[in-house]
Amino acid sequence: MLDHVSIGVADIAAARRFYDAALRPLGYECLSAGEGSLGYGRDAPALWISAVERPVPSDAGSGLHFCFTAPSRQSVDEFHRAALGAGGRDNGRPGLRTGYAPDYYAAFVVDPDGYRIEAYCGQQA
Numbered sequence: 001m002l003d004h005v006s007i008g009v010a011d012i013a014a015a016r017r018f019y020d021a022a023l024r025p026l027g028y029e030c031l032s033a034g035e036g037s038l039g040y041g042r043d044a045p046a047l048w049i050s051a052v053e054r055p056v057p058s059d060a061g062s063g064l065h066f067c068f069t070a071p072s073r074q075s076v077d078e079f080h081r082a083a084l085g086a087g088g089r090d091n092g093r094p095g096l097r098t099g100y101a102p103d104y105y106a107a108f109v110v111d112p113d114g115y116r117i118e119a120y121c122g123q124q125a
Helices: 012-026 073-085
Strands: 005-009 029-033 037-041 045-051 066-069 089-096 105-110 116-121
Touching: 005 012, 012 029, 012 037, 012 045, 012 066, 012 073, 012 116, 073 089, 073 105, 073 116
Parallel strands: 005 045, 066 116
Antiparallel strands: 029 037, 037 045, 089 105, 105 116
């Protein structure tokens, strides 16, 4: 359904440190880097990050979050660990969320700009 998503950040260097670390365990990397923008994905950028004057204010009550598919439960664990080590905040440790689905394994973090990020694996791998 979606081709890509774009978000604005206050500090592009901090965002790069965070997303390089957090997305690497999931198999995503920075495929495009300009002076004020970054594009992450596998084959083509699907997440665009831009330095902007007025990023959307963080609002945990908004329901807004971004979920990335993970190849394995181990990669979800590594995502969480890497994200916290790169300036993210914990928003839900790795584990099963059987209220979502029997095999729904996920972890949740908040990036340096307040965006809520999830990594999810729906298999036992």
